[in-house]
Amino acid sequence: xxxxxxxxxxxxxxxxxxxxxxxxxxxxxxxxxxxxxxxxxxxxxxxxxxxxxxxxxxxxxxxxxxxxxxxxxxxxxxxxxxxxxxxxxxxxxxxxxxxxxxxxxxxxxxxxxxxxxxxxxxxxxxxxxxxxxxxxxxxxxxxxxxxxxxxxxxxxxxxxxxxxxxxxxxxxxxxxxxxxxxxxxxxxxxxxxxxxxxxxxxxxxxxxxxxxxxxxxxxxxxxxxxxxxxxxxxxxxxxxxxxxxxxxxxxxxxxxxxxxxxxxxxxxxxxxxxxxxxxxxxxxxxxxxxxxxxxxxxxxxxxxxxxxxxxxxxxxxxxxxxxxxxxxxxxxxxxxxxxxxxxxxxxxxxxxxxxxxxxxxxxxxxxxxxxxxxxxxxxxxxxxxxxxxxxxxxxxxxxxxxxxxxxxxxxxxxxxxxxxxxxxxxxxxxxxxxxxxxxxxxxxxxxxxxxxxxxxxxxxxxxxxxxxxxxxxxxxxxxxxxxxxxxxxxxxxxxxxxxxxxxxxxxxxxxxxxxxxxxxxxxxxxxxxxxxxxxxxxxxxxxxxxxxxx
Amino acid sequence: xxxxxxxxxxxxxxxxxxxxxxxxxxxxxxxxxxxxxxxxxxxxxxxxxxxxxxxxxxxxxxxxxxxxxxxxxxxxxxxxxxxxxxxx
Numbered sequence: 031x032x033x034x035x036x037x038x039x040x041x042x043x044x045x046x047x048x049x050x051x052x053x054x055x056x057x058x059x060x061x062x063x064x065x066x067x068x069x070x071x072x073x074x075x076x077x078x079x080x081x082x083x084x085x086x087x088x089x090x091x092x093x094x095x096x097x098x099x100x101x102x103x104x105x106x107x108x109x110x111x112x113x114x115x116x117x118x119x120x121x122x123x124x125x126x127x128x129x130x131x132x133x134x135x136x137x138x139x140x141x142x143x144x145x146x147x148x149x150x151x152x153x154x155x156x157x158x159x160x161x162x163x164x165x166x167x168x169x170x171x172x173x174x175x176x177x178x179x180x181x182x183x184x185x186x187x188x189x190x191x192x193x194x195x196x197x198x199x200x201x202x203x204x205x206x207x208x209x210x211x212x213x214x215x216x217x218x219x220x221x222x223x224x225x226x227x228x229x230x231x232x233x234x235x236x237x238x239x240x241x242x243x244x245x246x247x248x249x250x251x252x253x254x255x256x257x258x259x260x261x262x263x264x265x266x267x268x269x270x271x272x273x274x275x276x277x278x279x280x281x282x283x284x285x286x287x288x289x290x291x292x293x294x295x296x297x298x299x300x301x302x303x304x305x306x307x308x309x310x311x312x313x314x315x316x317x318x319x320x321x322x323x324x325x326x327x328x329x330x331x332x333x334x335x336x337x338x339x340x341x342x343x344x345x346x347x348x349x350x351x352x353x354x355x356x357x358x359x360x361x362x363x364x365x366x367x368x369x370x371x372x373x374x375x376x377x378x379x380x381x382x383x384x385x386x387x388x389x390x391x392x393x394x395x396x397x398x399x400x401x402x403x404x405x406x407x408x409x410x411x412x413x414x415x416x417x418x419x420x421x422x423x424x425x426x427x428x429x430x431x432x433x434x435x436x437x438x439x440x441x442x443x444x445x446x447x448x449x450x451x452x453x454x455x456x457x458x459x460x461x462x463x464x465x466x467x468x469x470x471x472x473x474x475x476x477x478x479x480x481x482x483x484x485x486x487x488x489x490x491x492x493x494x495x496x497x498x499x500x501x502x503x504x505x506x507x508x509x510x511x512x513x514x515x516x517x518x519x520x521x522x523x524x525x526x527x528x529x530x531x532x533x534x535x536x537x538x539x540x541x542x543x544x545x546x547x548x549x550x551x552x553x554x555x556x557x558x559x560x561x562x563x564x565x566x567x568x569x570x571x572x573x574x575x576x577x578x579x580x
Numbered sequence: 581x582x583x584x585x586x587x588x589x590x591x592x593x594x595x596x597x598x599x600x601x602x603x604x605x606x607x608x609x610x611x612x613x614x615x616x617x618x619x620x621x622x623x624x625x626x627x628x629x630x631x632x633x634x635x636x637x638x639x640x641x642x643x644x645x646x647x648x649x650x651x652x653x654x655x656x657x658x659x660x661x662x663x664x665x666x667x668x
Binding site: 110113114117118120121124125128129132247248251252254265267269270271273274275277278282301302305306308309312313316317319320323455542543544545546548551 | 585588592595596599600602603604606607609610611613616617621622623624626627630631632634635636638639641642643645646649650653656657659660663
């Protein structure tokens with residue numbers, strides 16, 4: 031079967047749809063940003079976003095260009111194991127809300143690093159801020175490259191021009207809008223991408239002969255027998271237990287360490303509103319994710335049943351290809367606008383996180399007496415600077431940074447999530463434990479990746495590349511180091527005297543909503559020992575060979 | 581130590597387990613291969629259950645989670661109000 035290279039035949043409609051969507055994004059950004067009266071409002075949208083808009087925004091910030099392009103490409107390559115990898119991403123916001131989102135909202139945090147600063151001190155927060163900025167840059171970079179490639183395809187211009195123009199447009203609307211603009215734009219972008227993804231997918235399924243076209247996310251069972259006949263291994267699990275288990279530390283706990291997700295919770299009107307947003311997030315995330323699996327399934331089905339071979343380099347364009355085959359040109363144009371919206375919503379959240387980390391967690395701590403107006407100017411500059419750096423790196427990106435977006439999840443899981451989780455729930459966690467955990471586990475995670483020392487890896491192939499094997503070792507290692515070092519140093523009076531341990535403990539009670547301090551709450555030594563013991567078990571299990579393949 | 585605090589701990593642990601079960605139900609099929617390839621509503625079990633649990637199952641859990649944790653916040657407020665009154 032000869033592979034066909036796909037080209038966009040008529041870009042004019044796509045250009046019109048994308049231009050119109052950008053005009054709307056700029057208008058929403060400008061209009062909603064008028065409500066921001068201070069730099070706090072700029073970063074937290076005045077803590078005034080309602081549940082539905084926030085739920086849409088949460089889902090939108092999380093769903094990137096990958097929803098339209100990367101996921102379907104990887105389903106074509108890996109088939110069902112990749113679906114498993116994606117399903118668990120829906121746990122992010124519910125787990126963040128449960129474990130630390132609402133306590134940090136109660137505290138009035140700007141970013142998770144803000145909490146780390148209050149709980150563990152400045153030096154620990156600088157370590158985590160550096161890791162977080164790196165993670166957010168890696169995340170934004172992938173989206174920036176993706177958007178530039180869509181612009182390149184759409185406008186017929188070269189990659190560099192597409193990147194600079196597209197990047198400048200994105201940075202502009204994020205800086206103008208702040209968190210107000212980003213939040214309402216993200217809500218609009220979620221609606222746009224949901225409609226642009228699901229409704230055309232129904233038409234594709236109908237054209238393919240699927241009878242469940244009216245609800246694409248779940249109703250394609252009638253296409254399964256034909257799929258099994260042509261692609262018998264589509265539903266095979268292929269990998270071993272360790273492969274599937276490592277999704278928990280790498281991506282589930284990893285997502286809990288991503289600052290741009292936590293920051294959405296801090297914009298909520300109230301704690302109840304934050305939890306309402308979590309419910310909406312689960313609904314929107316679930317429906318679009320499920321439709322993504324259907325699109326991947328349809329891509330494989332299309333290849334298998336139509337006799338058309340798609341070039342491997344075009345796997346990420348399967349959503350566009352199916353729309354160009356089965357739907358009218360204006361529908362394809364609408365889908366392209368949806369894909370751009372998906373990329374933009376994620377970059378916006380990444381840039382907001384970078385801006386807040388730089389201005390609130392670095393500059394405001396070094397120069398705490400700057401005026402609000404100066405802080406607003408610094409905010410604009412931090413977002414623009416972050417965007418420019420992402421654009422410059424994307425001009426000629428190192429291969430490592432391009433393939434490592436998923437690897438960045440593991441880094442967040444290793445360096446951020448354990449510190450915040452234990453900081454919120456265990457008073458005995460202290461600054462020595464937190465700094466040691468972030469440094470020891472973070473550096474070990476980098477060392478066992480195939481990018482630095484290819485010979486020192488826990489497992490080879492995909493699990494090493496995307497950080498699954500590294501996270502299986504280093505997330506429990508981070509919990510282990512944090513608990514052991516804290517337990518030991520809390521028993522050395524000279525070290526305890528050097529830190530405001532009592533003040534740190536009181537912070538824990540207050541962010542849980544307790545007005546009266548009780549030393550017994552969140553202060554169990556046994557709990558710390560149990561966490562350490564369980565972590566040690568997983569560290570040993572991760573190092574033991576085998577278990578990755580079926 | 582008051583019961584509201586204990587409830588907070590149990591809710592957090594309990595909902596974490598439920599959420600992990602929803603998002604990682606594929607693990608069950610990895611651990612027990614005998615459960616695979618049972619056709620449910622036209623799909624193999626190892627596909628439909630993780631996909632369904634990852635959306636519908638998750639929705640059910642988060643709705644209950646939101647309701648109970650909201651109630652818990654009210655209980656913490658009530659405890660705070662009681663202790664303030666005693667203090668006065």
